[in-house]
Amino acid sequence: MSDSFFPDSDCTRIEIDGVSVPEVFSSIDQEVSAVRNSVGVSDVSFVSVLRISGEHAYDLIDRICPCFLYVKTNQMKHTILLKESGSPLVDIYICKERINYLILAKGMPGEALREFLLKHKKTDENITISILNTTHSLLAINGPFAWEALSELEDPEVISLPYLSFYYLDDDSIIFRAGETGEFGYLLLLPHQTVDIFCKKIIEISDDFDIECVGYTALEYCYLENMFFNIKKEGAIDATPAELQLQWRVSYLKKGMYSDKLLEMKNRPIARRLTGVIGKDPFQDNDGIYYSDKRIGFIVNANRFVSGNGYIGLALLDMPYAVSGIPCYEIFSQGEKTPLMTVSPPFIRNRSLYVNPQVHAYQERDTIPFPPITG
Amino acid sequence: MSTELMALIGKREKTLELLKKMFIENLHLNLQKDEMDPDAALFGSGLGLDSIDAVEIAAAIETQFKLEIKNFAKKDSFRTLNTLADMIIKAENCGRGDHE
Numbered sequence: 086m087s088d089s090f091f092p093d094s095d096c097t098r099i100e101i102d103g104v105s106v107p108e109v110f111s112s113i114d115q116e117v118s119a120v121r122n123s124v125g126v127s128d129v130s131f132v133s134v135l136r137i138s139g140e141h142a143y144d145l146i147d148r149i150c151p152c153f154l155y156v157k158t159n160q161m162k163h164t165i166l167l168k169e170s171g172s173p174l175v176d177i178y179i180c181k182e183r184i185n186y187l188i189l190a191k192g193m194p195g196e197a198l199r200e201f202l203l204k205h206k207k208t209d210e211n212i213t214i215s216i217l218n219t220t221h222s223l224l225a226i227n228g229p230f231a232w233e234a235l236s237e238l239e240d241p242e243v244i245s246l247p248y249l250s251f252y253y254l255d256d257d258s259i260i261f262r263a264g265e266t267g268e269f270g271y272l273l274l275l276p277h278q279t280v281d282i283f284c285k286k287i288i289e290i291s292d293d294f295d296i297e298c299v300g301y302t303a304l305e306y307c308y309l310e311n312m313f314f315n316i317k318k319e320g321a322i323d324a325t326p327a328e329l330q331l332q333w334r335v336s337y338l339k340k341g342m343y344s345d346k347l348l349e350m351k352n353r354p355i356a357r358r359l360t361g362v363i364g365k366d367p368f369q370d371n372d373g374i375y376y377s378d379k380r381i382g383f384i385v386n387a388n389r390f391v392s393g394n395g396y397i398g399l400a401l402l403d404m405p406y407a408v409s410g411i412p413c414y415e416i417f418s419q420g421e422k423t424p425l426m427t428v429s430p431p432f433i434r435n436r437s438l439y440v441n442p443q444v445h446a447y448q449e450r451d452t453i454p455f456p457p458i459t460g
Numbered sequence: 461m462s463t464e465l466m467a468l469i470g471k472r473e474k475t476l477e478l479l480k481k482m483f484i485e486n487l488h489l490n491l492q493k494d495e496m497d498p499d500a501a502l503f504g505s506g507l508g509l510d511s512i513d514a515v516e517i518a519a520a521i522e523t524q525f526k527l528e529i530k531n532f533a534k535k536d537s538f539r540t541l542n543t544l545a546d547m548i549i550k551a552e553n554c555g556r557g558d559h560e
Contacts, residue, residue, distance in 0.1 A: 330497035429542035
């Protein structure tokens, strides 16, 4: 992947799991706005992409996954790999190809993930693990009109691609429908040598769709606005799937790696839970949350509410305080207690909910009766 | 804990419990109530429901909570169990039988 995503664009850069990616291009507000209103394009090469092939590929993946692998060819399953403690280790999609499997992973560099998989391979199993990041780049296209831009850039068929499925543009390039911003979202796996050609095509249509380059920071803001699990934030606090509201990614009935631990955690009454919070005054990660003088939790992930007003966050609150719709908590931040309210994420009304690819077009977006994005 | 806060928490938890029971029974979900995350997406990922399930749930909510959901396209209410609970609690607090 070339160092500049768009050759003429300036950006700050950040290293995620050993990979340098754009951090901020124009401004966070402008980039989040593009994801929320038009089309944002991101370099997400920090996502490790592995191909697992061989006679026992399924056996290995089934062994390490805490959920049943009921996934058909060209479909994806969103799950997590667990630590020995039962908390999330890696955020992954399992993608079933006709014969092989792909793993798209956040939270672990490709080589480390490969080592992790090999550690769990049996000696007599016939498995090959390739790290596709060495030959391919991964781009993300997000926004309520991402489908339309992509259909012009690559293939009109993309409009009918169901969520959590993928198809091949050619032998070497894949489009996945798997957004995490709450808008239409796609991942493009492209050989390094074709990325510049693709970027040139984006530039050609960028005015038609008000396409913006979107950096990692803006993506994190968008994940938070829709309470999409962030392995770097919520994944860093050693909480259980139940506490993180990720039970839908695991199955307690599955026997396998750390399944005993998972079941043990399930059988304990839940003591705390991740809950959406909002306040007018600034707050930040690790700030304490109070009811009267009793500390009831802390902020795990907080940001300025770019798409709305004030500040939003995900807080790990003790039960029974961890419910939505409570207006009377306080947050202690920078020496001061200010009001805090629990709310039900997502924090916004995603415009993609109101866009119908069969009917709508970006050029006619002013005719679409979007409700207010917040409030 | 004040009686007011206890009432708010109790109302939310009771509404969520009823919703979970409704989802499990009406949609034949192979889940226990404590396995259903209140903020997990209903459609797409999360519970992985579809549009037919949405119609069933809307009808069940109308029956159970005596609400009239006039507009099934109130999409931001049908996102999670908690957003459904928000809609129900708001309607009940307003003391109205219908809600859009």
